[in-house]
């Protein structure tokens with residue numbers, strides 16, 4: 001096969017067991033095979049690793065993969081090895097036997113992928129060794145760690161460009177990240193590449209994630225019923241405090257759920273054991289603070305629940321993004337209450353950040369509240385925040401259940417007229433004070449009690465007006481200037497409403513904490529979205545076999561087969577190795593190792 005892309009496609013099938021590329025992968029693989037330097041910005045779970053793993057095994061030579069996360073390296077090496085690829089890692093936590101295996105492969109020129117932590121790469125002996133090892137490409141994972149803009153900054157990343165030159169002259173360089181904002185991207189290009197790379201940016205939409213928010217009522221009960229609708233599935237519950245983690249984990253255990261706690265206050269040994277159990281077994285529910293996050297590479301997390309409001313939209317998106325990385329349906333639920341909002345505000349005000357930074361944090365929190373109170377499709381609101389226009393999704397609570405709306409045109413006009421009459425120069429608190437007729441110091445200082453708008457919104461509470469501002473912002477009638485004191489201004493759409501050319505509907509439950517409609521999801525309905533009805537018995541049997549095999553080899557369940565593979569096995573019930581080879585995720589190596597055992601279970605179920 002001369003054409004490298006068709007060779008790559010063949011390996012996609014025979015090594016990874018995938019029938020096709022995920023959106024975005026093919027164009028990147030094509031550019032990499034053509035020898036280009038590439039920066040790819042893709043959301044978590046979109047399949048970044050394949051974009052360097054596949055070229056790495058399609059062409060001769062060794063690919064270096066730089067990753068800051070040792071646990072993630074270990075998982076990838078395990079998964080590649082299970083697929084029959086000669087892969088290894090160099091890091092401080094390797095057993096001597098593992099190091100010997102990797103060095104042996106390296107000496108014999110058989111190693112195809114070598115995962116290295118950046119600090120290890122910086123050691124002169126490592127550079128010297130790699131300079132002789134025919135390295136053909138360097139793939140940098142989590143490339144945003146090179147940027148001082150983000151919170152994941154790793155100083156060692158700054159020297160990667162230099163090290164690449166020492167190892168291989170003009171080494172082909174690939175960088176991958178899920179962080180999309182412009183300053184970070186600029187930093188990556190500047191600091192990791194000698195010349196501008198080809199840049200690929202994938203949509204941030206994750207259509208397989210169901211999005212839902214609910215006001216908190218009795219939050220433990222709400223969490224419990226959400227978890228019970230997902231019996232036997234792996235999931236994560238995020239809480240705002242360690243105490244809440246402990247309490248919720250205990251409540252779930254008392255209800256018969258296999259829940260484990262995870263937070264920074266636990267012994268490292270306990271944390272590691274809990275993380276391993278979550279990673280390896282089916283159906284563990286991790287109850288955690290956000291300390292549990294970076295580096296979770298489990299593809300089959302079926303749900304994420306925020307028992308408390310996340311810190312901001314980016315955090316929310318990162319955290320729910322840990323569900324459904326295999327592309328199968330996954331469920332998310334975020335609970336929010338007035339107390340949460342106050343707590344988050346307090347955290348910002350009492351934090352150590354500069355005033356400028358606090359202002360930005362306040363606005364990012366505001367954007368999350370807009371999302372919580374959005375009057376229409378949540379995904380549309382979320383993607384709009386990331387600058388991506390989209391259609392309504394049909395897979396969020398608002399698309400599916402709707403909310404009670406009322407004609408909010410007059411309220412919207414009042415709020416926007418407060419903005420306009422004060423010259424589009426003020427933030428929300430001042431505008432709300434004007435609307436409710438509150439004679440604050442600032443109102444008097446600017447003589448704003450003289451405005452015709454002063455007090456026109458007396459009939460509503462301040463909290464209701466804040467909600468109206470957030471909703472108007474969620475539908476794009478007003479916008480906030482992030483860099484100029486958070487001042488609000490009226491958009492073109494907003495002017496149409498202000499002039500009475502268009503009406504606007506708002507949510508009836510204006511204050512958060514008001515009761516929302518609760519929806520009940522049937523456990524069977526949830527399972528049936530993954531496999532057809534009637535296959536659940538076979539699916540359970542296949543899962544049991546997977547658990548047994550995974551335990552015997554001490555690897556996570558998904559290293560044996562992914563959820564999608566099991567679901568396809570249960571649906572298509574292949575009767576021969578040849579038929580099984582056509583199933584998603586079944587490559588040559590896995591067919592040889594597991595084929596017979598799984599076929600036996602499938603045949604048993606047929607009888």
Ligand code: ADP
Nearest residue numbers: 018020021022044045046047048049050299325
């Ligand atoms: P990311 O690094 O972008 O967060 P991963 O590379 O870990 O995502 O991939 C997420 C999941 O998608 C993995 O389980 C991987 O095996 C799977 N995957 C990747 N590419 C494909 C494909 N072409 N077809 C099916 N599954 C894929």
Ligand code: ZN
Nearest residue numbers: 377393396399
């Ligand atoms: Zn929707």
